[in-house]
Structures are given as C-alpha cells and as structure tokens.
Amino acid sequence: MKPNIIFIVSDDLGYADLGCYGGRQAPFGAVSPHIDALAAGGLRFEEGYANSPVCSPTRFAMITMRYQYRLRGALEEPINSRSKGDPRLGLPPEIPTLPSRLREAGYATGLVGKWHLGYPPHFGPLRSGYDEFFGIMAGGVDYFTHCSSKGDHDLFIGEQEHREVGYLTDVFSRRAVDFVQRHAERARAGTPFFLSLHYTAPHWPWETRDDAHVAPEVAANLFHLHGGNVHSYRRMIHHMDEGIGWLVDALRQTGQLENTLIVFTSDNGGERFSDNWPLVGGKMDLTEGGIRVPWIAHWPKGIPAGGVTAQHCLTMDWSATMLELGGGSPHPDYPLDGVSLARVLADPADTFARPMHWRMNHRQQRAYRDGDWKYLKVDDHEYLFDIRSDARERANLAPRDPDRLAVMREAWLAWDETMPTIPDDASVSLGYGPKDMPQR
Template sequence: MTHPTRPNIVFIVADDLGYADLGCYGGRDASFGPVSPVLDGLAAQGLKLTQGYSNSPVCSPTRFALMTGRYQYRLRGAAEEPINSKSRGSTTLGLPPEHPTLPSLLRDAGYRTALMGKWHLGYPPAFSPLRSGYDEFFGPMSGGVDYFTHCSSTGQHDLYLNDAEQQEGGYLTDLITDHGLDFVRRMAGGARSGTPFFLSLHYTAPHWPWETRDDEALAQEVKGNLFHLHGGNIDTYRRMIHHMDEGIGRLMELLRAEGLERDTLVVFTSDNGGERFSDNWPLVGGKMDLTEGGIRVPWIAHWPAVIAPDSTSTQTCMTMDWSATMLDAAGATAAASHPLDGRSLMPLLRDATWRDDQPLFWRMNHRGQRAMRHGPWKYLRVDGHDYLFNLEGDERERANLAPIAPERLAAMVQAWEAWEATMPPIPADATVSLGYGVKDMPQR
C-alpha cells in the first residue's frame, strides 16, 4: 500500500464512552438494534486496538494531551479535574495560546483546521480554539451542556461559532455533525488539489444530560439542573451513542461522495472511560478512576490507502501517541521548544503486528491515584494502597500480585516515581470536582 504524503485527518472524540459500549468491542444490541453499526464497520474495514488508553480518566486533562501531544501534567490548567464554569475569567486555567498544538502545527504545515464540538480547555477571552490553531470552531466551551437549550450546568448559554456566541436551535449531536459536514464540503476541492484539512469532530455524546433527539420536552423540564441523578436510562444512553454513530455515517458518506475516503485518516476514541450507564466489560471502575474502566478506551483507525482491513492490535498507546501519529502522517514536526511525549504509531498503521513496548504513566489528584502500565503489568495506587496486576490474565484487576511479586512492584514504584520527578508537582490549590454524575456510584 502506498502512503499519501498529506492525508486529510478527521479526529473523532466521544465523551465518556465506555470500553464495551460499541458492538465491535463486545457491546450488546439495544432495544432498537445495533448501537454502533457505522463504527463497527470502520473497525472491520480498518484497525481496532484492544489495549489503548486515554491520558486521563477525566475530560479536560485528556484534551490537554490530545492538543499538545505531551503529558497533560506539564500544564497548570490540566491539574483541575475538570475545568468548569467557575473557571470563567481565569487566565491560568486553560490551554495557553502560545503553546504549540496539534492543529497549530498542522496549520503551519499547510492544513486547514477546524474544531466542531467540545473545547473544554478554558474560556474566552484568555483561551479559545481560534487562539490555539483552529481556523474555525463551532461548539460549547464548557464540559457539558444541554443538548437542546445548549446551556451549561449554571444555566448559562454556551454555544459558539468561532469566538462569538451562537444561537442555533437543534439537537447538539446533529448540529456538531452538520457543521463538520459543512467544513468538509467547503474543504473538499482544496483537498483534491493538494490542500488537506484537519477536522476535530469532538462530540459531547454520550455525556450527561441523557437526552435523545426525542427528549426536547425533558430538556426544558430540567433546564439549569444538568447534574440531576434521577434522569436517563440505558436505552436513552445507547440511543445517544447511536445518534453520534449516525452522524459519523453521514461523514463517511460525504468523504466517499467527494472521492476523499481513501486518502483520509479517520481516528475514533473517547476522552476517558464510561460513566453511570456505560458498559465497560470486562473492566472495572469508570470515569475518575485509574482502574482499567476509567482509562482504557476504544481506538479505531480507518485509512484505506494505508491500513489493511480487519486489523486488530494489542499494542498499548495513549491519547498523546495519536497526536504524534497525526503529525507524522502529515509530515509535520513538533516544535523544538516543546518536544512530544507521545510517539508515532505510523508503523502500526502500516503493519498491525508492529510492537513498541513503552511504559505508560498516570497520576490523579482524586483519591491519590497513580498508575503505570508496562507490558502486561500494571502498578496502581488508590487511597494509599499499592496493587500489582498482570492484565494479560486479569483484566478485571481482581488478583493483587503485590504480596507474591514484591520485587516487580518495587521496580514499578521506582519507575513511576522517577517519571513523576520529571513532571511539575500538582499545585496545592488544584481542585477536584466530582460533578460528573458519578457521585451515586459506590466506592470500591
């Protein structure tokens, strides 16, 4: 297979999607049928990773890593878990405009760039997508908004077109799709003649509030109370995923119609593990946790010119690795002042048998969590207790091997602490917000 030198790139990010919510990851059909037929098809026609991770078990920090290709801990804003509406007006809690980013580096390499969907990396005027490398933006600035009123948890309207507030009726998932399709249509001619595009399609689905296209009346009823724990159900949650899947189907149809599918790299993932209605089987835990259910997420890549169909890999990776991969695929280079922590997976896209075993590290202010994965082994600390798991035979993290493999545990603790010493410390004033809808979940 030949490698086009400048592919178009579409980076699709779901919000709070569980590891097994998609059919291709073992998810069950819903009452209305398959939940994710389009994404299942992309996995079948491309590459599916079974051991891929997000950089964090919460929203904002993962998005810092996505944008920078670096461990999010290097930036002050990523210490907040998450950046929320109380951060409005802050000049520190956000992605610094001067920091090189995936879209800014791609734009410097000649790409047209757009973010359609969730930003969640700081509020204007200090921060915005247009100040961090995107030519165009449509979506909410905050972490979660109502799908119909487009108001945040404070009741404040939060929908923007570029840097201006945008009043636009409709179901948010569909609006994000519509604006993404409009961007691709306008970029298609240039893409065919040598000016590629980069589209970040960052859905808020299936993040709360739990509303389908048919739930506008419910949206009016709970306006301003998005953290309600009495709403939603599994069927509603699955329909929200299905609405997103339908939008991705419309995108793929457009790429085919414009003759762009073969030379477009489409990557799909989630910003962290699932929440209250998600299916993480066989993993335990969820959002906010460094157990597998909080950080292991779907990773699907589709690029007919390079990726062989029906490819599956157990290669470990993190969000920031895919940022490095997209830069590599585009022939763009990182800024010397901000070297990447992520490494390119382009060899994996060409050959699903490729392996590059590097340690992965996490830390989390909430409950003093830390984690490291190297090969099949995982070191985890929660509430001051250390655990050692062999994930190859124990993906549910039930058999703590620390007492019978103390030397391995000690080596991984030492490795984690050596890595931690290279990162800025967590600021004393960093806060942890539990306003995710997980407050009703039992503690382990």
C-alpha cells in the first residue's frame, strides 16, 4: 500500500536550532520535542543540503525535482512583489511537478502554507498539481494581519482571498490537521494523500503567539533590522513544533501514522537569530551555514528508528524520493536532476556518492561538493575545504592542493555550461554574502 506523504518545510531555520541537531534548551524547556521525536523514531541526515541559500529558488527545485537554474522565475533571488503580473516570473503551469506527478499516480494533493512561486493569474498552486491550497502567495507576511511587507493582505483558499483571525503558524497547523482528518477515510480505502506543509516560521517578522496583544508591525524589508530577538525566534520554532505535534497526533488517532512518510527540513540556512553551529554563514551564503539544513524522515512502516546518516543530498533529491515511493514517474520530457534516496531510507548504511552544485548572485558565489571536498568561490576569492574535518570552512587548502582546486573548478564550470544562460534582466539577491571568509 502506498504511503501517505507529508513534506514539512520550515523557513530560514538554522542547522543547529533543533534539539536533535545539538540545539540548546530554552528557558521554557525543549525547543523542538516533537520534531526531535520524529528524528528518534526515524532517520536524521547530518550532511543534507538545500538547493539554494534563499527561499524561492529552493522551492522551484523542490517542486520540479530539477535544478532551479533551469527556470527563468528561479533566477530571481528570491521572487519578490515586483513579479506580480509578470508572466515570466513564476512556475509555469505546464512544467511537471511533484504534486502533479503524484496526482497522476493516484494521490490527493494539498498545500498548506507558503507558495512563493509566482502570483495569479499566471501562476499558483492549483495550476501546478495541487488539488487544494490554503496559504500565502508571497515570501513572508505578518503573523497576525497576514499582510505582506507591501501591506497587501495575503491569505488564500485556492485563489480566493480569505480572512481569518489567528497566529499564522497555528492557522497552518490546524489546516494541516483538518486535511489529514478529511482524507483519512479515502487513504484507508486506497487513495493516499500528499500534503505539503510549508510554514513561514521562523521567518521574519519575529512575532510569537504571545504578541497578539501588541499592535502588529509589518516588517519594512526582508532584513527586519529593527526587530526580533533570539528569545522570540526560539519561541516561534516551538510554536511550529507544537503544531507538528498536533499533526502527528491526528495521524495517530486516525490510524495513519504507521504508513505516512513525514519529511522535515528548511528551505535554506538560518537567519540572524539562528544557531548554525558548527557552520559558518547563513541565508544567502554558499558557506555551509547557508545551505546545510536539517533533514529528518519518519515512516514507521519503511524506515528503521534511530538512524543517522552522512549521505549527501539536495532538496530535489527528496522530491525524487517521494515520487518513487509514491509510485509516480518523471515526465519523459523533463528528466530529473534529483536522485532518489529510497535505498538510504531503507538502510542508512547504503550510501552513495552525490556530487552537488550551487551558484548564487548569478555566479558571484559558486560551490561544488564532491565527497569530503568542497570548492567555493566568493567574488574573486577561491577556497578548497575538507568539509568532513573542517565543517567551519576555516582552513583554505587551495594553496596547498592547487591540482585538486583546478579539477573541482573545472567540474563546476562544466556543470554550469549545462544550465541555461542567465538573462540580463534577472535580479540578484539583496546582496549579503559570506563576509568573514579568509582571503587567499
């Protein structure tokens, strides 16, 4: 019997924010007990990565199972409100997606939470394989007003604007529980479901459930430089964790937990209040802190409990894995770049080589990891790191091993040649990259 699949994606979560990744206790206690329990009952990846250090490009890769650089919309780093009405800047409905291919394989599909892949009328979740959508179209909104940084109200059911009172993380969690409960009977009868649960937590603005009595302040820009603190940030993670606990309870109460694959991750590395230890850097960086993220898989029927693996992987690999486990197949005209991890889920010791490539700021940052080694270029500075022994990327071995540097540089360039040309009008990110990297 095919498993139900729930893909939980947090937003800007740091590598070490969770207890199961070494995160510290908060004054109120454990920050992520329910997520930690999923890890204890399943498989935790120690060296898993996001496709990008910024949100919407990762989401393009996640849904298409291909490198995001293949699509014009993903060359915006990230998509922002200027894309509204632009028929180029989003996920074209004709592109095959994970939900569309799973739907063809007999799944009911739904997205609760953040879309961030372009705006109607040209783009939207219902146009790209989801039967249901409840959530936001933009990259981030206020947790109480549900308005974007431009002041536009941004909460939808399908493509119809919807107004609802509540703290957004809780609103998403309850909608996810409702989805699971409504689909329980159909799932037991042989129609499994695929649920994407894409939280905005702990993305800015840094507001907790307890801030409802405070007049909400919509962040004026992506950085929200004047707001937030580490205590609010960790409480936001805890609110998300509580909601995941509600979801697991709903699966248990409806008899679906045993045959439901739950995957948890982040869309990119952490922001200013996150804990990325021992990694350096964060969101928008191709240093480890910007791209290495938590990956947890829980599936009692298919994954042994208590596993840990060093298998390398990218976001699109997990989507390819879900497609395989759901009995779906890639579209013949759109071969996957993602590689299935199904064999590793069944046996964490059954690992394989997985070379991985990134670029950011339209090649101003470049990265390539192959085995223990990582090539990194930031502006005109090149680095070579043995990541297994130097996860903090402090010892630049490029001067000591120029031959290896040259081989890895050429491998990255050869891969880049297989990607489409970057158009001149594609915008770059807001521009903060690795500032504390040693220079050669």
